[in-house]
Amino acid sequence: MNPQAAMKYRELDIQTQRDFPSNMRTHGFGWLVRAGYITRESGVLPLGERTPKQIHPSIPVIANECETYFPISTGSIEIIHCPACKYAERKELARFKKSPFSQEEPLPLEKVLTPDCGTIESLANFLNIPKEKTAKALMYVRVADNRFVFVVARGDMTLSEAKLKSAVGETRLAMADEIANAGAAAGYASPIGLKDALIIADDLIPQSANLAAGANESGYHFKNTNYGRDYSAEIIADLVQAKAGDACVNCGGALESTAAILLSTPSEFYFENMLLALAETHHDEKGLTFPKSAAPFDVYLMHVPGKEIDTRAKADEICEAFQRAGIRVLFDDRDERAGVKFNDADLIGCPARVTVGERGLKENKVEVKTRKGGESFSVEVGNIIEAIEDLLDNMTP
Numbered sequence: 001m002n003p004q005a006a007m008k009y010r011e012l013d014i015q016t017q018r019d020f021p022s023n024m025r026t027h028g029f030g031w032l033v034r035a036g037y038i039t040r041e042s043g044v045l046p047l048g049e050r051t052p053k054q055i056h057p058s059i060p061v062i063a064n065e066c067e068t069y070f071p072i073s074t075g076s077i078e079i080i081h082c083p084a085c086k087y088a089e090r091k092e093l094a095r096f097k098k099s100p101f102s103q104e105e106p107l108p109l110e111k112v113l114t115p116d117c118g119t120i121e122s123l124a125n126f127l128n129i130p131k132e133k134t135a136k137a138l139m140y141v142r143v144a145d146n147r148f149v150f151v152v153a154r155g156d157m158t159l160s161e162a163k164l165k166s167a168v169g170e171t172r173l174a175m176a177d178e179i180a181n182a183g184a185a186a187g188y189a190s191p192i193g194l195k196d197a198l199i200i201a202d203d204l205i206p207q208s209a210n211l212a213a214g215a216n217e218s219g220y221h222f223k224n225t226n227y228g229r230d231y232s233a234e235i236i237a238d239l240v241q242a243k244a245g246d247a248c249v250n251c252g253g254a255l256e257s258t259a260a261i262l263l264s265t266p267s268e269f270y271f272e273n274m275l276l277a278l279a280e281t282h283h284d285e286k287g288l289t290f291p292k293s294a295a296p297f298d299v300y301l302m303h304v305p306g307k308e309i310d311t312r313a314k315a316d317e318i319c320e321a322f323q324r325a326g327i328r329v330l331f332d333d334r335d336e337r338a339g340v341k342f343n344d345a346d347l348i349g350c351p352a353r354v355t356v357g358e359r360g361l362k363e364n365k366v367e368v369k370t371r372k373g374g375e376s377f378s379v380e381v382g383n384i385i386e387a388i389e390d391l392l393d394n395m396t397p
């Protein structure tokens with residue numbers, strides 16, 4: 001017998017709410033607050049604490065070997081994933097299949113006057129070329145040894161600082177005097193002719209011919225810079241961010257991007273997020289509809305206060321029988337109207353509700369109702385354990 005199998009509504013100090021909280025960003029959050037699982041500040045309440053701590057198979061998750069995510073528009077992390085092969089990674093670390101812009105023969109380097117072209121957009125517009133045909137420069141200083149770090153990436157790509165960090169270690173943005181000392185010109189910088197710089201290039205750069213890049217002289221750019229001929233890098237690495245529509249690194253399928261919350265890492269489990277994911281995927285217009293293995297209780301047992309019969313005493317007996325049978329039961333022991341209890345039962349979302357009322361008891365029966373399908377039927381009091389066991393056995397976990 002599990003002493004925790006049965007709890008009384010008043011012992012758990014459940015406080016259901018009539019209205020959605022004003023700070024509701026998603027319906028799942030709103031129902032959790034209304035049903036008394038969490039506070040408006042996302043603090044887990046006793047009812048929420050009884051929810052089994054596992055990532056339930058009925059939550060559609062995105063996962064890799066290390067982390068499990070739940071996609072949700074309000075999530076604070078961005079995930080790149082492949083629906084075809086299930087590749088998934090945080091955006092800043094996601095890899096993708098890069099395709100060279102075009103196969104061209106290297107053309108002669110040409111210095112051109114490019115006034116007011118301090119950005120990739122203005123340069124591409126001025127030269128009337130796509131951003132793919134430009135190289136962008138990003139300048140940092142490595143924290144460990146103060147070395148000037150010059151990053152080259154294609155103009156249509158976005159640098160991932162997380163990838164840069166894994167390639168060279170911690171860096172900070174370079175300051176004006178450091179840029180000048182290295183021989184670069186802000187807005188017109190390129191790796192050509194730098195002094196003592198750690199040059200690191202994205203792995204697409206050696207495959208991209210004839211890129212426009214800075215001439216390290218204000219107001220001038222080079223056309224047709226080519227890796228290997230005009231400059232080389234100490235490190236070649238994947239340095240740029242993947243985005244939706246890029247080709248999956250494993251299967252070539254189109255990557256998708258989604259906001260998400262973190263459910264687990266190898267060392268941590270984010271229970272509040274798991275509760276939210278459960279609620280987000282398991283609710284209807286009346287409240288939560290948790291699956292059997294995720295619900296804090298199997299049965300919501302309630303009595304409807306009677307005039308002739310002590311329905312509460314009878315419900316108490318049934319509660320003890322459930323407990324002996326190992327069925328997890330929440331006994332709504334309040335002397336409230338039936339409607340109030342029905343609403344709470346719907347809000348809290350246990351898979352089955354058992355109602356002990358005077359009319360039924362006159363025929364020695366109680367009413368059983370499923371939360372999800374809404375089916376209801378009468379059962380002889382003596383058969384209630386068996387009936388609930390059958391019902392639970394036939395429910396999807």
Ligand SMILES: [Zn+2]
Pocket residue numbers: 082083084085086087248249250251252253
């Ligand atoms: Zn894929």
